Amino acid sequence: MSGMLERHNAAAPLPLAGRRVAIIGGGVGGLAAAVRLSQQGWRVKVFEREVSRKRVGHSFILAGAGLKALMQLGLGDDAARCGSPLRAYELFAPDGTRLLTTALSSARGIRRKELLDVLEAAVPPGVVELGRAVDGLEYDADGVARAVRFTEGSSHEADLFLAADGIRSPTRAQLFPEARLTDVQVKELVCHVEDRALADLLGPVFRKYQCPQGGRSLGMLPSGDGVIVWFVQLDVGRWPGSIVGAAAIEAIVRREFGAWGGLVGRLLDATDFRESHTWTTADMDPLPALYRRNVALVGDAAHAFLPFTSHGVSAALVDSLALGDCLSAAEGCIETGLAAYSRARGPDIARVVAAGRTLRDRFLYPKRFTDEPAVPLVQ
Numbered sequence: 272m273s274g275m276l277e278r279h280n281a282a283a284p285l286p287l288a289g290r291r292v293a294i295i296g297g298g299v300g301g302l303a304a305a306v307r308l309s310q311q312g313w314r315v316k317v318f319e320r321e322v323s324r325k326r327v328g329h330s331f332i333l334a335g336a337g338l339k340a341l342m343q344l345g346l347g348d349d350a351a352r353c354g355s356p357l358r359a360y361e362l363f364a365p366d367g368t369r370l371l372t373t374a375l376s377s378a379r380g381i382r383r384k385e386l387l388d389v390l391e392a393a394v395p396p397g398v399v400e401l402g403r404a405v406d407g408l409e410y411d412a413d414g415v416a417r418a419v420r421f422t423e424g425s426s427h428e429a430d431l432f433l434a435a436d437g438i439r440s441p442t443r444a445q446l447f448p449e450a451r452l453t454d455v456q457v458k459e460l461v462c463h464v465e466d467r468a469l470a471d472l473l474g475p476v477f478r479k480y481q482c483p484q485g486g487r488s489l490g491m492l493p494s495g496d497g498v499i500v501w502f503v504q505l506d507v508g509r510w511p512g513s514i515v516g517a518a519a520i521e522a523i524v525r526r527e528f529g530a531w532g533g534l535v536g537r538l539l540d541a542t543d544f545r546e547s548h549t550w551t552t553a554d555m556d557p558l559p560a561l562y563r564r565n566v567a568l569v570g571d572a573a574h575a576f577l578p579f580t581s582h583g584v585s586a587a588l589v590d591s592l593a594l595g596d597c598l599s600a601a602e603g604c605i606e607t608g609l610a611a612y613s614r615a616r617g618p619d620i621a622r623v624v625a626a627g628r629t630l631r632d633r634f635l636y637p638k639r640f641t642d643e644p645a646v647p648l649v650q
């Protein structure tokens with residue numbers, strides 16, 4: 272394996288079909304990459320540290336770009352059966368007065384588990400290995416990765432390595448030690464409710480209630496089968512201190528939002544706060560590149576966006592398509608393909624990071640913005 276990249280760079284190009292790719296992480300990014308590269312003839316392995324397909328997590332918004340990517344992966348029909356369409360965004364004041372209604376052209380609320388099931392069903396059997404926690408990569412003397420090493424000591428060789436190991440990616444830290452997540456400025460508390468009557472009242476709408484002074488909001492959206500995922504966002508500057516555990520989350524949510532109008536009171540009463548959790552809302556300046564030699568980053572490992580963008584899942588899907596396309600066009604040279612992938616995704620990542628920061632500022636300091644409120648969703 273040592274020098275394999277060098278040999279392919281120097282010699283006549285070899286087809287990439289049949290070559291081996293090891294993917295670290297079986298989340299949306301890792302599975303979508305596995306779907307694409309399997310379709311292109313790669314010998315794919317996905318190593319996921321979770322030991323079961325319990326698929327924790329709530330739901331997310333899949334924006335137009337993500338749905339288009341699923342269609343290009345051949346999964347458009349499956350995706351259309353998942354979750355709930357979101358036909359409009361509606362903004363309300365805390366007393367329940369409607370401030371804005373904007374049509375959404377193509378967006379869905381989807382449960383994380385459903386999307387993971389759709390993606391995994393599209394990869395050949397045996398590709399995904401559960402309970403395989405990766406400890407790191409092994410490199411040869413030329414800095415070319417040759418194997419993933421597992422925490423229990425064994426290793427697996429491949430030609431290409433994709434790190435889809437999430438927002439705190441250890442692989443990213445190894446490749447780009449200077450990269451840092453930003454300080455958290457907004458706390459997000461997330462929960463879901465199963466209540467068909469309430470979901471029917473909400474309809475196919477992403478609805479948000481926002482304090483006019485900024486820094487405090489509650490959003491809700493349907494994600495199919497009578498499930499509503501909801502979240503609150505709080506300015507860390509005005510609500511300092513950690514909020515850990517269901518009791519603490521319920522206490523602050525009831526204190527800060529309990530008297531709000533519209534559907535808020537009913538939503539909170541229907542909530543089992545034991546399912547709630549606190550979410551990190553840090554983002555990251557765009558990386559200088561999304562690869563080193565034969566190792567590439569995909570999904571949250573490659574970029575971190577603020578939740579105001581609702582774009583993390585869509586971007587992970589788009590990454591996987593771009594990666595497959597660029598490798599196909601690279602005429603047998605992995606490093607050329609990864610460089611093209613990095614160039615192709617860079618501008619869009621920078622655009623979404625910047626858009627997320629503007630949306631955050633609008634949330635924190637609404638009085639600085641005199642135009643119409645913006646939809647918290649980057650297409």
Ligand SMILES: Cc1cc2nc3c(=O)[nH]c(=O)nc-3n(C[C@H](O)[C@H](O)[C@H](O)COP(=O)(O)OP(=O)(O)OC[C@H]3O[C@@H](n4cnc5c(N)ncnc54)[C@H](O)[C@@H]3O)c2cc1C
Pocket residue numbers: 295296297298299300301318319320321327328329330331332383403404405406435436437438569570571572583584587
């Ligand atoms: C448990 C969980 C729940 C989530 N719930 C929500 C939600 O409700 N709403 C929302 O908007 N977003 C949620 N997200 C984030 C969302 O899934 C991602 O932002 C987006 O889908 C991009 O996906 P990703 O594949 O890049 O990263 P992730 O979804 O974070 O997936 C990374 C995967 O890598 C695995 N992994 C990490 N380190 C290793 C290792 N060393 N070895 C092997 N495997 C490893 C993780 O177990 C995980 O499955 C959740 C993420 C996780 C991990």
